[in-house]
Amino acid sequence: MTVGDAPPLFCARQLRIAFAGASGPVEAVSGVSLEVRSGEVLGLVGESGSGKSLTCRSTIRLLPHRARLTADDLSFEGRDLLALSDRELRDHRARNVGMVFQDPFSCLDPTMRVGEQIAETLRVNAGMDKSAARQRALEMMELVDIGQPDRRYLAYPHELSGGMRQRVAIAIAVSCRPKLLVADEPTTALDVTTQAQILALLQRLRQETGMALLLVSHDFGVIAQMCDRVAVMYGGYVVESGPVTSVYRAPLHPYTRALLSAIPAIESAGKRVRRTGIPGQPPGIGEILTGCPFVPRCTLAQTACTTIDMKLQEVSPGHANACPVTTEAANASPVTAGDNGARSVPPAGLPGVNAAMDVHHAVPSADGAEHLMQP
């Protein structure tokens, strides 16, 4: 999957999202810049509260009422999303972007049959008539591997398992052939076996339709397995971004390095290895930090770090880093840059990204064993 110089599908420059707080506005996203190109898979990784959910929701401007969004540029296929009227915005949401949420237990209307919910989306957003929408909904259910669609069409959400519900949600999201699918932690609420199936399904749909995928996760293993590029978020900033192989093999930002070193590798299975984790807590909402938000937890922090402006500096083609300390070190000795990280890096192909994920490769899917994970 080479991306090349395709024009960006979604583009955000200096995206800021703030909430009104007791003592002035509180920024949850502080100047994020990112691009999703046609057909690519961009991963957005970071821990809870890093701003990744808000950032991905800005693709359709779906923010809480109290949130204030500003940006130098927020556009989809070159169209300014900030200038859209309510009607145009609804149209954009209906046609261009599909969204899958974290919790399949609560993202479907509990009082409506799941098939009807898919069909309703097709009727409203694609203007289909009743019988055509029903027919297409059944096809969509087949497409997302829901067995016996005729029977499941009539089921209510509470009658389906979590994985099945997430498949319904995915069917709804892709039903109108969006150019971009945003998946906000789509597997976090599911058990591990189902996780692997859902990721495989997303991968297959993406390959079949050529749509771009913005995948949000706190699990670097998932990101490494699915994505072309990754943006690492911390405290409302993108701290590092680049091709997933490059970020994975040679992480630059101290936060990325700490994140990667917290992932158990398959080579260590059975050995007693103490995972360092990241000491300290991520910054709380409303905590005013100047400079780099990672300073309190960073082992490389210097006094100057509290005054930097978190601009991403390109270190190698496509790979950018917001930490001046590690950028400088990388520029001084590019070959060893990656080895500053706390972990030894596995060779090509990213095997053993996440021990748990590797286990799934051998686990057949519960509904008929067709989909195994592709590393």
Place this chain on the structure above:
Amino acid sequence: MLNYFARRAGIAVVQLLGLALVAFALIHLVPGNPVRTMLGARATPEQVAAATRRLGLDRPLVDQFGSFVWGLLSGNPGQSITFAQPIASLISERILPSFLLICYGLVVAIVVGTPLAVFSAVRPGGAFDHGTRLFTTVAFAMPTFWLGLVLALLFGLKLHWLPVAGYTSGFVGAIRSLTLPGVVLGLSLLVIVVRTLRTSMRKVLTAEFVEAERARGFSTFRIVTRHVMRSAVMPTITVLAVNVGFLIGGTVVLEQVFQIPGVGSLLFLAVEHRDYPVVETIAVMAGAVVVVLSLLADLAQALMDPRVRLGARTV
């Protein structure tokens, strides 16, 4: 589904029996004697004893309760003591105005309350929300008889739009004579409709599936009318069903104020004269209405919300 219905109906029967017992016990506990009230203070003890025997009031209470329940079940609750008339015909003559009045009140509460609740819920904390809260609280806080009198004064005596009191049969007559008490009854119920509907709508509006539907590009109108309302109206329907009992209580006062010959004013007279059988019958009827309505509300809930159907199958 059938199973669920059968169980709820069984519970309703037990509730009604309990209600009959309570109504019977309460009116017999109230001091005062229907025979004394009927015959006047100068009646001799012999006369009183004879009348008491004639009316069967000297029998043991258990016997009296038994024939009361049997009378209700057989549809013939007996004679009124005061009015010397069969209770069945007494009530059937007066049921229509009361029934229409309660329906009028419900319609006013729902028709006025629903849009108030919806717009308040969509923009919580806005001027409309605050205005609605103020208006409904004030409407609730005013005693029905007082509000009734004020409206009668304004629209009846000053503006001559509507009759001040009395009841005319016929469609137009009924509408005209029931408008003022109906509005008063509706206003007293309004706060319940607005508060419960607004609260449950807020809850549903913040549910993730609403956000997911926004993400699909659905309009707020579609989300509210097709999805939010389905989940949100149920608590309101249940509360309304239970509060019809409150409305029946309201009709007692309003039928007095507006001089409407309904069951409410009959109940008033019957209590005044310690007319045991009439009071008991009306009390059980009112209770039956509430029990049946809440049974219907539960059934409606089961029909509208699939999660309520117990023993739901798993696909």
